[in-house]
Amino acid sequence: MLETSGLACERGGLRLFADLDIALAPGELLRVRGANGAGKTTLLRTLAGLTRPSAGAIRWRGEPAGEQYRAEMLFLGHAAGVKDELTVRENLEFSARLAGLAAFDSHKALQQLGISRLASLPARFLSQGQRKRVALARLALQDATPLWLLDEPFSALDAGGIAGIGGLCAAHLARGGMVVLTSHQDVEIAGALERALELGS
Amino acid sequence: MADAFLLVLARELRIVLRHKGDALNVLVFFIVVASLFPFGVGPEPNQLRAMGAGVVWIAALLAAVLSLPRLFAADHADGTLEQMLLAPQPLVVVVLAKTAAHWLLTGLPLTVVSPVIGLQYGVPGDAILTLLASLLIGTPVLSLIGAAGAALTLGVRGGGALLGLLVLPLFVPVLVFGAGAVTATLTGINAGAHLSLLGAFLAVSSLVGPWAACAALRVALD
Numbered sequence: 001m002l003e004t005s006g007l008a009c010e011r012g013g014l015r016l017f018a019d020l021d022i023a024l025a026p027g028e029l030l031r032v033r034g035a036n037g038a039g040k041t042t043l044l045r046t047l048a049g050l051t052r053p054s055a056g057a058i059r060w061r062g063e064p065a066g067e068q069y070r071a072e073m074l075f076l077g078h079a080a081g082v083k084d085e086l087t088v089r090e091n092l093e094f095s096a097r098l099a100g101l102a103a104f105d106s107h108k109a110l111q112q113l114g115i116s117r118l119a120s121l122p123a124r125f126l127s128q129g130q131r132k133r134v135a136l137a138r139l140a141l142q143d144a145t146p147l148w149l150l151d152e153p154f155s156a157l158d159a160g161g162i163a164g165i166g167g168l169c170a171a172h173l174a175r176g177g178m179v180v181l182t183s184h185q186d187v188e189i190a191g192a193l194e195r196a197l198e199l200g201s
Numbered sequence: 202m203a204d205a206f207l208l209v210l211a212r213e214l215r216i217v218l219r220h221k222g223d224a225l226n227v228l229v230f231f232i233v234v235a236s237l238f239p240f241g242v243g244p245e246p247n248q249l250r251a252m253g254a255g256v257v258w259i260a261a262l263l264a265a266v267l268s269l270p271r272l273f274a275a276d277h278a279d280g281t282l283e284q285m286l287l288a289p290q291p292l293v294v295v296v297l298a299k300t301a302a303h304w305l306l307t308g309l310p311l312t313v314v315s316p317v318i319g320l321q322y323g324v325p326g327d328a329i330l331t332l333l334a335s336l337l338i339g340t341p342v343l344s345l346i347g348a349a350g351a352a353l354t355l356g357v358r359g360g361g362a363l364l365g366l367l368v369l370p371l372f373v374p375v376l377v378f379g380a381g382a383v384t385a386t387l388t389g390i391n392a393g394a395h396l397s398l399l400g401a402f403l404a405v406s407s408l409v410g411p412w413a414a415c416a417a418l419r420v421a422l423d
Contacts, residue, residue: 048287051423071289079280085219086212095281097208100289122219135280 001026002047002147002178007056009042016042017199020056026146026176029169029192031183038200040182041078044151047180048075060147071100074142075149080135084124088115091123092137101141109140113164128156139168148172150181162187205290206298213302224306227268231311235260235318246323253322254332254383255376257315261308261336262372265343268307269368270361272299272351273418286422296411296418300348308340324383331386331396335379338399342375345403345410352417375402 001024008018016039024030032040045051047058049065060069082091092106110116113133123131136153148169154162162185169179170190179192217224238256239249276282285295315336319329350368354360382395 050283050286067289070287073287075283075287077280077283079278079283081280081284083212083216083275083279083281085216090212090215094208094212095284098205098284098288098290 001061002180003059004047005057005059007043007046007058008054009039009046009051010054011039011042018055020197022197024147024178024180024195026178027173027193028178029173029189029194030178030180031194031196032180032199033182033196034199040199041151043199044075044149044180044182045077048073048149050075072145073147073149074099074138074145075151076135076138076153077151078155080131082123082126082131082134085122087120087122088126088134089119091134092141095135095138096141099138099142099145104141106137106141109137112140112168113137114160129158129161132156133161136165136168139165139172143172143175143177146177148177148179148181150179152182152184154183154185154187166190202290202294205288205294206301209285209295209298210302213299214305217302217306223268223271224310227264227307228310228314230267231260231264232314232318234263236321239322250323250325251384251387253319253324254328254335254387255380256322257318257332257336258339258376258380260318261311261315261340262343262369262376264307264311265340265347265372266365266369268303269347269351270354270364272303272348273355274351274360277355277421282418283422286418292415292418293411296348296352296414300344300411300414303348304341304344308336308344312336312340325387328383328386331392332383334396335382335392335399338396338403339375339379342399342402342406343372345406346371349410349413349417352414352421355418355421375399378402 004020004022007020009016032043034040042051046053049070058065081095088110089106092109096104107116110119113136115130115133118130123134139148153165157165166187166189170192173179173192235256242248273282286292312333315332316329319332347368350364354364354367357363378395378398382392385392385395
């Protein structure tokens with residue numbers, strides 16, 4: 001479903017990766033590994049369409065990635081996209097509506113992430129880990145979005161949070177979804193067809 | 202598409218209403234700048250009446266430049282802007298909504314208080330009406346051009362000062378015809394031509410501004 005051919009990227013004149021061929025089929029997990037600065041985030045941003053590759057192409061369902069790809073892809077980056085002034089529920093509902101979801105159960109999603117009791121609390125009172133959970137609550141809502149691109153989803157989370165996100169990823173893969181994630185922690189994702197990509201080697 | 206516009210607009214307004222200081226600062230800045238001029242030029246009534254509209258307009262430009270750097274910066278810093286770029290809705294709708302919110306929170310309030318400033322300068326009633334009309338048509342142009350400038354200077358160190366250098370020259374035509382409309386009324390000429398030209402600026406900037414802002418945002422986030 002997701003294929004790249006000869007993908008290359010440069011940042012500030014420095015070549016991060018070149019000739020990268022990725023093929024990801026439904027139900028598969030791609031773990032992107034690499035030292036700091038190896039280009040993991042750049043690769044994910046390139047796959048999301050935020051950063052233009054210096055060479056190569058991304059194809060989705062056999063077509064060059066375009067409008068349909070954008071609608072079927074979910075990217076969660078380093079920054080949580082959580083606004084201090086809005087409550088937890090308002091933050092989640094805004095990002096879900098912005099992503100084009102019409103009907104959803106935000107309470108259930110917050111419950112799955114273990115933050116439902118914070119729903120009406122302004123986000124400025126949240127800890128780093130709780131902010132991360134608000135951002136990741138979109139995963140519970142967007143289970144129908146085939147491709148998840150997750151940049152360091154486990155950072156700032158406690159053991160329970162990591163297990164919860166691991167479980168969401170496992171369920172998504174079992175449904176036939178695809179996940180690309182970068183992580184420094186080797187979090188076990190049960191029953192996943194795993195591929196690994198080592199950048200900077 | 203209308204949904205996305207209202208969604209972003211409602212969110213922007215809600216954020217500012219919970220953080221009233223920002224919007225209030227701009228309005229107070231406008232009033233203070235507009236009230237400083239008599240201290241500098243002296244209390245001669247005819248002179249003040251002649252310069253009143255120009256002072257209001259210059260204060261409006263400065264207030265716009267003061268408020269513009271924040272237009273995209275907060276969303277850029279916390280990652281919301283990324284999600285806006287990736288959303289299935291066209292980015293231009295998001296930019297238009299943010300621009301509309303900017304006008305509702307800066308351009309509109311200062312337009313509403315401008316008659317008071319006008320009275321301070323002894324501007325007569327019919328000229329104050331022209332001032333009100335010119336600000337009503339002209340301040341959205343400031344938000345539209347300003348949005349493109351804010352997007353271009355996003356993430357640049359010292360972006361605020363650069364933004365001023367970039368957009369203030371582009372505001373000059375609006376200033377000339379905005380203040381000119383009031384001067385025309387004061388001298389007994391119909392201000393219709395000036396206001397029509399301001400309307401033309403509004404039409405052009407609403408076509409060009411948001412698209413330019415979109416292109417600049419894509420580059421800023423690359």
